Amino acid sequence: MSELRKDPVVDRWVIISPKRGERRGAFGRIRRMDEEEQSGQCPFCSGNEGQTPPEILAYRKKGTGPDEPGWRIRVFPNKYPALGKTQKLIKKSRGIYKVISGIGSCEVIVETPRHGVSIFDLSIDYVSDLIRVYRDRIIDLTKDPRFQYVLVLKNEGFLAGSSIDHAHSQIIATSVVPKRVEEELSGAKKYHKHTNKCIFCQMVEQELFSRERVIQENEEFLSIAAFAARFPYETWILPKEHRSIFESLTEKEVIQLAKILKSTMNAMNQVASYPPFNYLIHNSPCWERPLDYYHWHMEIIPRLTRIAGFEWGTGLYINPLSPEEAAHRMRQALS
Amino acid sequence: MSELRKDPVVDRWVIISPKRGERRGAFGRIRRMDEEEQSGQCPFCSGNEGQTPPEILAYRKKGTGPDEPGWRIRVFPNKYPALGKTQKLIKKSRGIYKVISGIGSCEVIVETPRHGVSIFDLSIDYVSDLIRVYRDRIIDLTKDPRFQYVLVLKNEGFLAGSSIDHAHSQIIATSVVPKRVEEELSGAKKYHKHTNKCIFCQMVEQELFSRERVIQENEEFLSIAAFAARFPYETWILPKEHRSIFESLTEKEVIQLAKILKSTMNAMNQVASYPPFNYLIHNSPCWERPLDYYHWHMEIIPRLTRIAGFEWGTGLYINPLSPEEAAHRMRQALS
Numbered sequence: 001m002s003e004l005r006k007d008p009v010v011d012r013w014v015i016i017s018p019k020r021g022e023r024r025g026a027f028g029r030i031r032r033m034d035e036e037e038q039s040g041q042c043p044f045c046s047g048n049e050g051q052t053p054p055e056i057l058a059y060r061k062k063g064t065g066p067d068e069p070g071w072r073i074r075v076f077p078n079k080y081p082a083l084g085k086t087q088k089l090i091k092k093s094r095g096i097y098k099v100i101s102g103i104g105s106c107e108v109i110v111e112t113p114r115h116g117v118s119i120f121d122l123s124i125d126y127v128s129d130l131i132r133v134y135r136d137r138i139i140d141l142t143k144d145p146r147f148q149y150v151l152v153l154k155n156e157g158f159l160a161g162s163s164i165d166h167a168h169s170q171i172i173a174t175s176v177v178p179k180r181v182e183e184e185l186s187g188a189k190k191y192h193k194h195t196n197k198c199i200f201c202q203m204v205e206q207e208l209f210s211r212e213r214v215i216q217e218n219e220e221f222l223s224i225a226a227f228a229a230r231f232p233y234e235t236w237i238l239p240k241e242h243r244s245i246f247e248s249l250t251e252k253e254v255i256q257l258a259k260i261l262k263s264t265m266n267a268m269n270q271v272a273s274y275p276p277f278n279y280l281i282h283n284s285p286c287w288e289r290p291l292d293y294y295h296w297h298m299e300i301i302p303r304l305t306r307i308a309g310f311e312w313g314t315g316l317y318i319n320p321l322s323p324e325e326a327a328h329r330m331r332q333a334l335s
Numbered sequence: 336m337s338e339l340r341k342d343p344v345v346d347r348w349v350i351i352s353p354k355r356g357e358r359r360g361a362f363g364r365i366r367r368m369d370e371e372e373q374s375g376q377c378p379f380c381s382g383n384e385g386q387t388p389p390e391i392l393a394y395r396k397k398g399t400g401p402d403e404p405g406w407r408i409r410v411f412p413n414k415y416p417a418l419g420k421t422q423k424l425i426k427k428s429r430g431i432y433k434v435i436s437g438i439g440s441c442e443v444i445v446e447t448p449r450h451g452v453s454i455f456d457l458s459i460d461y462v463s464d465l466i467r468v469y470r471d472r473i474i475d476l477t478k479d480p481r482f483q484y485v486l487v488l489k490n491e492g493f494l495a496g497s498s499i500d501h502a503h504s505q506i507i508a509t510s511v512v513p514k515r516v517e518e519e520l521s522g523a524k525k526y527h528k529h530t531n532k533c534i535f536c537q538m539v540e541q542e543l544f545s546r547e548r549v550i551q552e553n554e555e556f557l558s559i560a561a562f563a564a565r566f567p568y569e570t571w572i573l574p575k576e577h578r579s580i581f582e583s584l585t586e587k588e589v590i591q592l593a594k595i596l597k598s599t600m601n602a603m604n605q606v607a608s609y610p611p612f613n614y615l616i617h618n619s620p621c622w623e624r625p626l627d628y629y630h631w632h633m634e635i636i637p638r639l640t641r642i643a644g645f646e647w648g649t650g651l652y653i654n655p656l657s658p659e660e661a662a663h664r665m666r667q668a669l670s
Contacts (some may be wrong), residue, residue: 008514009522009534014563015653018660082653095541096534097562152647160640178649180345187344199344199431205431227432228342228349254357306496314486314513318350318417325353 001085002102004176009062013176015102017082018138035145043079044166046113053077056107057136059129071113072126072134078106078170082300089146089175101148105173109133109281115166118156120265127258130169131249137171138247142286147173149181149285152246157276177285184282185294192293200240200295203227208240213323215330216263220256223264224328230317231305233272233326235264237298244291246283261298268302271326271334337418337437339511348511350437352417379501381406381448388412391442392471394464406448408468411442413505415490418589424510425482438481440508444468450501455600462593465504466584469616470507470619473582477621482508487581492611492670495638497620512620517615520629529627530537535630536577538562541580543575550665551598555591558599560662565652566640568607568661570599572633579626582619596633603637605668606661610637 002017043051049067057225064070077085083104090101111119111130119130134152141150142159154169162168177185191199207214207224215223217233223237228234237260239253249257268275279300311317337352378386379427392410399405411421418439425436446454453540454465454527469487476485489504490497497503526534536626542559550558550570558572572595574588584592604611614635619626646652 005559006539009526010518011522012563012565013563013651015651016564016657017653017655018657019655069469096537097541114429149649158643161646174649174651176651178651183345183650187346191344202431203343206432226342228340228347229351230347230349301402306494310497312483314509315515315518316350316509316511316513320351320352320354322351322353 003085004102006098008096014178015082017102019080019082025197032071042110042115042164042166044110044164044168047116049074052108053079057133059133060170069113073112073129074110075107075133075137075171078108083108083174085171104173105141105144105147105171107137107171109137109169109171112171114172117167119167120269122260122276124258124262127262128254131254131257131261134169135247135254136250138283140199141173142172144173144249146175146216147286148177148275149174150283151178152281152283154277154279157280157303160276160278162276173235181199181285183281185291186284188293188295198242198293198295200238204238204240213327215327216260216334218256218260220253221260221333223260225323225330226299229319229323229326231301231319232305232321233268233275233302233304233330234319235268235300235321235330237261237300238295239266239297242292243296244284244294246281246296250288264300264330267330267333268300271329272302272304275304277302339435339437341433343431345594347514350417350593352437354415354545355419355516368377377450377499377501379443379445379499379503383501384500386411388414392468394468396575405449408447408464409428409445410442410468410472410506411445413443416441418507418509435462435510440476440479440482440506440593442472442504442505442506444472445522446502448606452502454502454589455597455604458591459597462590462597466589466592466596468508469504469583470584470589473618476506476508477582479508479511482621483512484509486513487614487616487618489614490498491613492638494524495611495613497611516620520620520626523628523630531564532631533577533628535573535632539573540573548662550602551669552593553591554596555588560658560665561634562658564653564654564661566636566638566657568603568637568639568665569654569658570603570635570661572596572599572635572667573630574632577627578631580618580624581616584624599665602665602668603635607637608640610639611639613618 002015002019005014005016046069049203052315053076055066055074055076058071060071060075083102083106085105087103089103092099119127138150139145150173152169152171188199202224213225213227215225221241223235223239226234226236251260279298281298283296284294336348337354340349340351347564361455381404388411390401390409390411393406394408395406418437418441420440422436422438424438426435455461473485476482485508523534539557548562549558550560555575556572558570559574561571612635614633616633619629620633
């Protein structure tokens with residue numbers, strides 16, 4: 001049974017999840033890759049559907065049934081969830097400490113039935129389908145009144161925290177608004193209060209004017225090297241118009257997002273030789289929507305530098321590559 | 336020339352430091368260990384003093400001179416500093432973005448002349464000397480009016496971000512108060528305003544009462560598994576009485592801290608098989624001291640789990656080991 005604990009000083013939530021400790025290699029020495037994969041028994045491969053929990057959603061060929069081969073993209077619950085969906089929401093205090101039960105949902109999205117294939121090497125259609133799956137799962141999870149936030153993320157490569165090599169994304173719903181998102185919300189709200197403008201819209205405007213950190217744009221989206229990037233080649237993708245709700249994407253926007261995401265990832269793979277990476281969709285929380293002060297966006301973080309004590313201890317990151325140079329190199333890779 | 340940039344939404348400072356990119360293996364694929372070390376030419380070893388910048392401080396045998404062998408502990412400026420000491424403090428705005436020049440100081444403390452030796456395997460006297468060096472350097476750096484904060488940290492092991500294997504610590508002075516520290520200060524200040532008490536003093540009291548997360552205590556200090564630990568075996572060491580200024584340690588406190596630090600590290604090495612780790616001293620900023628609401632402490636973080644997209648994207652950490660179990664195991668290792 002997992003629980004959420006709040007640090008009494010900095011209001012940071014932590015999930016204490018002994019169940020996650022049961023995974024092989026969950027901790028102890030950091031090890032590379034599951035044995036299943038090395039022996040060709042990858043649980044995410046087509047044909048091995050029986051090794052995963054039953055599917056929640058799949059885009060699959062007509063005539064094929066759930067948990068059978070024939071799918072293009074497949075979603076199921078995480079076998080070792082950090083948060084449980086069936087628990088009751090219980091809040092407790094112990095002196096200065098606060099605890100709530102670890103309610104949430106952890107789902108895995110397998111992006112292709114084939115092992116060793118990256119979705120960004122596949123067609124725009126395929127990437128569009130992945131974005132549609134993100135959208136559909138967010139819409140469904142947001143209906144659960146116990147959830148405050150739904151996060152979409154992807155870890156690729158061992159050094160980016162992925163424990164399984166087969167291309168996959170994750171969707172995690174939580175009963176608290178995570179600290180990083182709350183900071184963005186409150187920063188954006190403060191800016192809006194003073195200026196009556198969305199700070200992300202201002203960022204889009206300023207970046208399109210100066211162009212020094214612009215990597216690419218299309219009709220609907222912009223990709224930039226973030227001005228205060230924490231990591232070399234840290235890249236953000238933002239809607240050019242004000243949009244606070246990811247899952248309200250129109251069909252046209254789905255395709256435009258697929259296009260810019262695929263080509264941004266390809267540029268990153270060229271300049272940084274297929275780096276391990278994380279990406280995340282920062283969306284608005286499940287309540288009070290749409291928001292006039294917040295703007296959803298994607299953050300893509302290649303893992304080329306290690307995070308040392310300095311970063312942990314201070315929250316002050318050292319980036320050895322200027323964002324302007326990063327954008328320049330990525331633009332060149334695209335031309 | 337490095338600069339500090341502020342993220343306009345979440346007020347996070349980032350150091351953009353192209354000079355750090357010049358180190359071999361600074362980024363690009365993550366590589367293990369410097370070539371110098373593999374060939375026995377470690378710049379931190381006794382006899383190789385000429386390979387480092389001139390020393391700032393050393394505890395050394397009588398009759399030996401600066402930058403000669405004969406030292407026990409030796410301090411010099413980082414060869415590839417993320418921040419420069421000679422720049423002027425310049426603040427600029429570019430639209431929604433803010434920049435200040437990258438002023439600061441980055442020093443390296445080599446903990447022993449011998450390669451491959453951990454200071455925690457040496458005597459209490461030796462560890463006490465290391466703490467005295469931390470104290471002396473903080474006192475000196477705090478005098479510079481351009482610095483707002485001085486951070487002491489140690490990275491041990493490649494996976495903890497250390498690029499050189501020879502045992503060393505670092506001291507970094509910055510012209511901004513880093514975000515993580517500012518969060519602690521403002522959380523502690525808020526608590527003090529409501530209760531007239533220091534939240535860390537309350538924590539010490541509650542932990543000593545329940546004892547379920549206590550690892551060890553001596554006359555002056557307490558080591559605990561943090562209630563909302565982000566990582567397995569994350570351990571904090573706190574003064575039992577209210578102390579806001581690390582460098583005001585008395586001689587008695589220096590020795591008591593050396594004792595608890597050495598035995599805590601030994602317990603951690605036993606339960607987690609000599610893990611890579613980071614430790615940090617969270618001290619109060621250089622101004623407005625002493626503080627009645629803040630309490631210095633050490634955070635020790637073994638690096639047994641990898642940090643994935645979920646943690647980046649949310650600031651919500653998943654810890655697969657309960658702090659009570661971690662404390663229990665560490666107590667057993669000590670008994």
